[in-house]
Amino acid sequence: MSTMLSTRPPEDDRRPGELNLRELLRWVWRQVTSMRTALILLLLLALAAVPGSIIPQSGVDSLKTSNWQADHPKLTPVYERLGLFSVYDSAWFSAIYILLMLSLVGCIVPRTFVYLRGIRAKPPVTPRNLTRLPDHASYQTSDDVDVVLEGARLVLRKRRYRLTVEDDAVSAERGYLREVGNLVFHLSVLIVLVGFAMGGLFGYKGGVILVTGNGFSNNLTQYDDFDPGSLFSADDLEPFSFTVNDFTADWLTEGPRAGMARAFNAQLSYQESPGSPSKDYDLRVNHPLTIGDTEVFLIGHGYAPIITIRDGDGDKVYSGPTIFLPTDQTFQSIGVVKAPNADPTQIGLEGEFYPTVAFSKHTGSYFSAFGNAVDPLVSMLVYTGDLGMDTGAPQSVYNLDKSKTTMLTKKNGAPYRIDLRKGDTVKLPNGLGTVSFDGLDTWTKIQISQTPGKWIALTGVVLALLGLLGSLFIRPRRVWVRARREGDGTLVEVAALDRSGGGDVAVVVDELVRALQGPSQPEPEDKS
């Protein structure tokens, strides 16, 4: 074309090498959908996932994350800006997988059309020179050309090849479904992503700690912690309720795991909605209770000593099971008690609970010898003054605001510590009142979650796996058999080509030659 050959500058005043917008877009699209880009994006995705496994993630373990942040005040703001505490929702991580998905769509859609067009196509014409192909064989036979080709047709059809018969050759192809498998696999990746995203957007996860005997009804105010997806609406909470009637665990007393518990069982009675009949369920680890679209899990347990405080006037200012949080395998636990209404002064207690108390001469302090409550003891320090509960600011039940309090001390200045076994009562000094440890309850931590889209995601991965199996194990193959008169016999040439690059077609050629020759023929003579 003359315009292309001319040395005249192009009509518009673009400099050479400059693209207009459309060309630029097309160029970008071609880059994005190239196999090489997909490959690099995959590697980037793998790389981008690494930091989240090393830096604590607030969505995975918020406590550990805040501890880490407290330990690294310099790095924290930088990391925060980079989204390193929630890598998997960060803009840059999302950018990579969104690009990958774009690339995937751009790659797969055109391929689907190519495939659909190709699905009815006849196997290609037999190449002129079969011996040029890397895997081929030939042999001489006394049969006629027609007989040989007819035999080839039968043999290949039995092996489910698609055939084209030419004058002197048979061209055959099989393994069309491999491409389908590949397309199914890649499309399923998108399905999985949709299911996964639905769970993240519309689902929620919440937890509540319940003292045995207490009940829960499913509305927002009852949760201790609640983590909704960004499109979750409180209307999606199903109106069920349940009560934890009992909690049991088997404590191992011998063997290398002695001291551990197993067979945790929380006996629930539940109602699917306010009017419906009450049912029972044994809630165990790995055996969640499903109510409608919501699932209820048992994920933790601990002790709640029943503690009573009477103030200086003898009034009961605090009484009830108090949740202590376990700090280790022995269920040594920490907790606080607050009595803001006590007279003459507010009383706060903070300390440890030992289910089976023991004393270490080495450290000079108590420890818990066993997680089961064989010999429980509560050991607490006493704080008096303003517990800071009138300010209106929310306070954690597991934390004592000690800023405006004083700790009780003994005459010698050592902290005044109250140690209570079950049934004990101690009198606090200075006419403050008494504290008693009346009994022991257990509590369970129940996790409640809705994960919409989980069936979509599961269907997606299962489809992906099926597609993958097709894509990896269906061998797309082309086979040609040509027969030609030569001298007083017939020269038969057989060649095969594997289109996936993973197959060993030399074996296919061997097998085919043997089948074509029938049982009593000599070995092929020219084999490479």
Place this chain on the structure above:
Amino acid sequence: MTDAAWESLSNQAVAACGLVYFLALLAHLVEWSSLRKVPVSVGAASTQSADIPGGIAVTTGPDGDDDSAAIRRTEIFGRLGYLLTCLAVAVQFVGLFSRGMAADPDRVPWGNMYEFTLAGTFVVAFLYVVLYRRFRLAWMAPIVVAFVLTILMVAVIWLYAPVAPLTEALGSYWLVIHVVSAIIATGAFTLGGITSALYLVKARATARDSDGPGRVTGYVARLPKLEVLDRVAYRLHAFGFPVWTFAVLITGPIWAHQAWSSYWNWDPKEVWAFITWVVYAAYLHARTTAGWKGRNAAILALVGVATLWFNFIGINYFSTTSQHSYAGGAPAPISADRLGVGVEANPLG
């Protein structure tokens, strides 16, 4: 049999199989060292001698007796090594099985890193033994046996832990399926990684050799042709990848959902399993992408194996948030660190 008897049977079996692997390794070393005396003819390494399935390529040289004696010796020792490996695999199975029987209640033998490593090496060796004929893996023998022996030694010396019952969250049949498939995939990927490593070694040696033929000698010369190595590596990975997909993206999430209420938690173990998956997806892509075929694909396969074994052993030392607490003593089945410490509401007034 009592649990204690099962446990000591297991320990003895593991020690015995280590010894037998060692003998197998010696046999293969003798095999390969006597092969040094036999010339490698051009292209010999690609055609396998027919009478030893999977046998190493040898040519009967023109110079007669010397060679044929050496050849006979290599054949005998090669076969001996293979048979010893089979025996060791069988003994290792006894060790694994009795480990499971030693626990009360009886259980699957992968409650901790020691058992997991025992099971992983067993699968590597078992797959090698089973695929030996089909993929003609004789050339892989010394490496596989040395690898299994080394890892087994690491397991016995550093990872050993007495038999203990599984913690609650691990007692799910989904977990059994999950771990079985993860271990099988690990075995296949490990063999695939070994093959890819040898591909790279051979590719380098061949490239260096291009200025003068005949300089590639010894073990490398007798490795199959590059195309064959590439194909075997591909097949091992193509076997491992769907199994890994099944383990990591199907059964793992199903179990996680049962145990922890959400099927994907971005827990470090999960993250690394995902990374491994993505790297192997990249490997499969690389094999069909111009410019990435061959060398780069093989490098990706090695990266894949590195992420796999890092996840298996290393990640436990980097991160403690993993709920897959195989390592480091007794995991809490339902543990305190997942409690909502610092909640605002006060249910008890």
